[in-house]
Amino acid sequence: MVKRSLLIAGILGVSMFVKAQNIKYKDFVFTEVTQTNNLSYAPADTPRENKAHLFDLYQPKDDKSTGRPLIIWMHGGGFKFGSKEAKGIRLWSKTFAQRGYVCAAISYTLSKKFPIFNFDELKRSCYYAVLDAKQAVAYFKEHAKEYNIDPDRIILAGNSAGGMMALNAAYSTNAELAKFAGVTGNTATNKEPLKVAGVINLWGGIFNLDWLKNVRVPIVNIYGSNDGTVSPTHKDAPLYGGADVHDKAVALGIPNDRKIFEGYSHELQKHFNPVFSGGKETQQRWLEAGQFAADFMYKTLFK
Template sequence: MMVGTVTMAQGKRYKDLLFDKADVLTDQPYAADTTSAANRKANLFDLYTPHNDEVRNRPLIIWMHGGGFVFGSKRDDNIRLWSETFARRGYVCAAIDYRMGKKSTLFSFGKLIQAAYPAVLDARQAVRYFKEHAAKFGIDPNRIILAGNSAGAMMALQAAFSNNRELADSLRIKNPAGFGTVNDGPTKVMAVVNFWGGIYNINWLKNEPTPVVSVYGSKDKIVHPGVNKGTYGGQAIYEKAKALKRPDDVKVFEGYGHELYRHFNPLPLHPGKAGIRRRWLEAGQFAADFLAKLI
């Protein structure tokens, strides 16, 4: 079928790959706070839109990369893959960078997760920015989805279900005001895509009715699918959702670990392997099927 000057495949918008490619606008700021060069660099996004799409008022997915809050980029291979393929389904996708902790905290779990706090504030800011500029980007401010893998998924979950005060208390942040406002409540979004991430307090799921679609590997030792070190993974989230009678869904990749690797090794990552890419695409399709039912 033809839409404008672009040839579209047959299928269902938001579920199937309809557009032949996505257009990308890079390194755009989403935060007005430019108090430091580091913040100016951190608070940037790349925007992916369906090529020659004439539809406006589209859902937006904000994608947040993993990396334990100390590594990673909005241009990681998996983030680019999901941003492009979801844009080809008809979404607008914003892949964001965010403030991260120091690499010296990598081997201190307590300090590592504290870096989640400013990252969550950045996720909230990104949602505010796109709601304020919805007309400019052709998006529906009432259909914004937070999505991410690993640390990015943790950001999405904490932003959607916790308020800043309880998050700061949970992470034992001594001076939360030093990172920004402490008064924000849960960020109102349409859904959360949780790729092998977790929430810090399972009872926060009661704060909002936001649906969550989770994907994880059954042998994930980085973010345990159940409960480990005060983090509740995809399995625990899904079980709590069932108890709350919510429409969440979950997909498990049996025999695989973190990031859907057979044997996860973050130094270095090998995202170019065909099997890993295939599993990332499969995870994306599962999330797309779930989101299409909501839309």
């Protein structure tokens, strides 16, 4: 009887010890996630306009916490394709919600042309997409109590074009980005750099490294060493990838870290294929990227 009691106590002690090792916002502490689809961060839009401003909300199930951090996830697709239902976006939104974050996977304005083949169109498309990202941030700050989030702990995150949105939204002013993109008659009200808590850049890039001087927003860059779609280092066009952003952040003393997947290309595929999102091995690398980003954000924002 005594031995049995000791055994039960030992098992309970081990399970409590294991549970205690799971750190909120760093490790998985929630098993289930609640997902609410097709909400709007621009509720005043007409139904036609609203299609580009929808979001899916991921929350830890039965989480009663208030003041939770929010990650706004933005999909890739060259500002022409992709959606908030993309496999990677759903994976990161769910796994970060399991860590205790609230995650909003957003839609945004896509180009009617082909930005992938026209750099001027790419600049313009990014500008309008960034305005959407800033609108989403403003919406969540205004509705922070409704979603039980901390308006001072909003993180911008995205892969490829979504990473470009996160970088350019966080560090550039509307005036700077509009001038670079050749957009005239800029009527956006936000003339100052956006106030966010951090950036997760998954194989995206920024148009001007000097924009990092505007704010000290912590950033984590993750990319494949062989990425030929968004090169980690500057090539011909004025687009600076994760390696360049990392080096500039180091020079400016901005809290930062990076993870390089040696031998891999865009989207952490061995050989990038925009039609095929990648199999289990690619998704495993996405999970590794997510854990690295979670470790950095925990160390930077919560520790």
